Amino acid sequence: MESIPWFAWIVLGAIVFGSLASVADSVLKNRRKIAEIHAGPSRHEVLVRLEAIEHRLERIERALTEVPN
Template sequence: MSSVWTAIGSIPWFAWIAIVAILSGSVAGIFNSWFRHRERMAMIHQGMHPDSGDGKSSVPEL
């Protein structure tokens, strides 16, 4: 277990910025996919066709 902490401790501070950015982007992407899926399922449940383009998404396109 000490070798893991040694490896983590040997990572320079500027690499942590990249690691945090990658992890944050991944979590944001997963959350966005999950939210769009729930929104799509709600539209189907209400009898709307999600691919029709009539309804506006509450999530802005990036």
């Protein structure tokens, strides 16, 4: 078996490094997303905000129906 030329080692090293960098980037993005999910608002806060939005929408709809044509 012949030895691999020196420039081929550079290409192989770049492929390995690129693959490892891609895997590390994916892992870090995944951990960041999980941290954002855990740090997000609680279920109660979301429900309270949704209820406030629904009340606001009801007031807007009521105001629009009262506008004369």
